Amino acid sequence: MAEVxxxxxxxxxxxxxxxxxxxxxxxxxxxxxNSTLTLLAMAFLAYAVPPLVSWFLIDATFVGDAETCRAxxxxxxxxxxxxxxxxxxxxxxxxxxxxxxxxGAMLVTLFVVTARHMLSPLVAAALWLLLPIPVYWLLxxxxxxxxxxxxxxxxxxxTLLLAVIGVVVSVPLGVLLALGRRSxxxxxxxxxxxxxxxxxxxxxxxxxxxxxxxxxxxxxEGVELGVLHxxxxxxxIFSSAYMAEVVRGGLQGVDRSQxxxxxxxxxxxxxxxxxxxxxxxxxxxxxPLIGRCIALLxxxxxxxxxxxxxxxxxAKAASQDPAWLGFDAEAFVFCAAIYWALCFSLSRYGRSxxxxxxxxxxx
Amino acid sequence: MTTEQHDTPHAAPGDAVISMEGVHKWFGxxxxxxNIDLEVKQGxxxxxxxxxxxxxxxxxxxxxxLEEHQRGRIIVNGTELTxxxxxIERTRRDVGMVFQHFNLFPHLTILENLALAPxxxxxxxxxxxxxxxxxxxxxxxxAEQAGKYPGQLSGGQQQRVAIARSLCMNPSVMLFDEPxxxxxxxxxxxxxxVMVELAEEGMTMLCVTHEMGFAKSxxxxxxxxxxxxxxxxxxxxxxxxxxKMDRTQLFLxxxxxx
Numbered sequence: 001m002a003e004v005x006x007x008x009x010x011x012x013x014x015x016x017x018x019x020x021x022x023x024x025x026x027x028x029x030x031x032x033x034n035s036t037l038t039l040l041a042m043a044f045l046a047y048a049v050p051p052l053v054s055w056f057l058i059d060a061t062f063v064g065d066a067e068t069c070r071a072x073x074x075x076x077x078x079x080x081x082x083x084x085x086x087x088x089x090x091x092x093x094x095x096x097x098x099x100x101x102x103x104g105a106m107l108v109t110l111f112v113v114t115a116r117h118m119l120s121p122l123v124a125a126a127l128w129l130l131l132p133i134p135v136y137w138l139l140x141x142x143x144x145x146x147x148x149x150x151x152x153x154x155x156x157x158x159t160l161l162l163a164v165i166g167v168v169v170s171v172p173l174g175v176l177l178a179l180g181r182r183s184x185x186x187x188x189x190x191x192x193x194x195x196x197x198x199x200x201x202x203x204x205x206x207x208x209x210x211x212x213x214x215x216x217x218x219x220x221e222g223v224e225l226g227v228l229h230x231x232x233x234x235x236x237i238f239s240s241a242y243m244a245e246v247v248r249g250g251l252q253g254v255d256r257s258q259x260x261x262x263x264x265x266x267x268x269x270x271x272x273x274x275x276x277x278x279x280x281x282x283x284x285x286x287x288p289l290i291g292r293c294i295a296l297l298x299x300x301x302x303x304x305x306x307x308x309x310x311x312x313x314x315a316k317a318a319s320q321d322p323a324w325l326g327f328d329a330e331a332f333v334f335c336a337a338i339y340w341a342l343c344f345s346l347s348r349y350g351r352s353x354x355x356x357x358x359x360x361x362x363x
Numbered sequence: 364m365t366t367e368q369h370d371t372p373h374a375a376p377g378d379a380v381i382s383m384e385g386v387h388k389w390f391g392x393x394x395x396x397x398n399i400d401l402e403v404k405q406g407x408x409x410x411x412x413x414x415x416x417x418x419x420x421x422x423x424x425x426x427x428x429l430e431e432h433q434r435g436r437i438i439v440n441g442t443e444l445t446x447x448x449x450x451i452e453r454t455r456r457d458v459g460m461v462f463q464h465f466n467l468f469p470h471l472t473i474l475e476n477l478a479l480a481p482x483x484x485x486x487x488x489x490x491x492x493x494x495x496x497x498x499x500x501x502x503x504x505x506a507e508q509a510g511k512y513p514g515q516l517s518g519g520q521q522q523r524v525a526i527a528r529s530l531c532m533n534p535s536v537m538l539f540d541e542p543x544x545x546x547x548x549x550x551x552x553x554x555x556x557v558m559v560e561l562a563e564e565g566m567t568m569l570c571v572t573h574e575m576g577f578a579k580s581x582x583x584x585x586x587x588x589x590x591x592x593x594x595x596x597x598x599x600x601x602x603x604x605x606x607k608m609d610r611t612q613l614f615l616x617x618x619x620x621x
Contacts, residue, residue: 257462257464257466258466258468260429260462260466261460261462261466261467261468262468263427263429263455264427264429264455264458264459264460264462264529265455265456265479265480265484265528265529265532266452266453266455266456266457266480266484266532267479267480267483267484268452268483268484271483271484275468275479275483276468279470280468280469280470283470
């Protein structure tokens, strides 16, 4: 018996999945739950965005004094402009500002050159380690430069100084502590564990107080350190302990077979550590290591409690200026924007490092 | 050649390169090696086989002291292996080892993998060490990959690189710890070919392997281990055709039956 072919009835055309309508349907109105969320979110934006825009831009004052600002009612960006030097370098003397600028330029250049992978890792590391020397000379003076008292260092300059030197010194110290923690020698091992656990068990503020008050007792007679240096040492000690734990995680991740292969070739223990174990360990922990750097940069804002005026501290101080009273919000928004830009570029650098690592080197 | 710099001169054919006398080893309570007596002469090619867990790998890992033995004596090139670090380092420089999982350094290029030990252990100038590395890469037919990283190579290529890396130290003995066990079948031959070539050049070799074809054609002695003991050793002809011990016969019937 021959079967007769019967065509299936035509289906209605499918809903559009391309173009603007398709995109809206797919991403914003897929099902009643998503549609409700979308409508709620739109309502919130309609409520919150216009006042923000008018405060930030429409009613904002870009040129003019405090009176103009108050009359306009919006943000007073001219306040930031007027106090800009204070925000950047604190009360650093005017005729020496070029020294701060030059230090900043060196830092930015080195960061860009490193972030674009224009230097071999070893050269870059060496330059970063050496950076504090010219920077301290430029900022502090001496050897032909007019000395500038450290009580006049402040603002973003102080924040970057504490953070960059903190990172540059605490990463190698952290590596040493992490290696020490794995040492065969019981004295080195217990000392490393002791330092790491002691520091990690104490809030950073405590470390800062201890550094400013107790550190002078441990210094040899005749050696005097200013508050800034004591705080810097405190930050380095604090950061090293955390770096050490990050690095230790990386060291544990390196397979024992790598160490065996190096040993079988006759490589010494420390050659194996330097050429085989550390490079692999550090590459594995780059994301958390960069995370610690970002945390350290933000933690430097705690130095305000021992009387240093870092970027955030200066923002608070600037808003107390009698000529510009009542513009705290602008100061803090500006602060937040700069902090965010710094942390974001660090984190982008971290991502680019990870991507490089995941290309060729991975096995 | 500039590479002929040895801490101990290569022995003449027939001299003992390795001798193990009454060697015992325990992992905790587990007695892995029981009273091992073994002498390896210059130019000998020895294959060690046996079921897994029989102590074959541990035995060859004791020879460059990746494992420590607890009793007995191990003498390599006239130096007894003790806890003396200097002696251990000297021995390791002279004893090459190839691992089951290659153990190349993933963060270094192929060329850097090869040149690292000559530069830092033998103190060869970098240029010379790299030239040496290229020569050995050519020998294992992989020179065009010198700039790549291990992760970009196939398993067979990686194992050939690992062999070349050992050869760069100009060793007097080569230890192979199941060099083809981690390889896909089609890559086993390219590694075995390199090993056969080495054997033909007179390299002293100890191979832990399940490649019985290699044992038959290359070895001049086959050792069978079980439960940490050397059960039987003989030349390949007699070993495969005329095994004396029951355990050897059972083992051979199992691995040769398929």
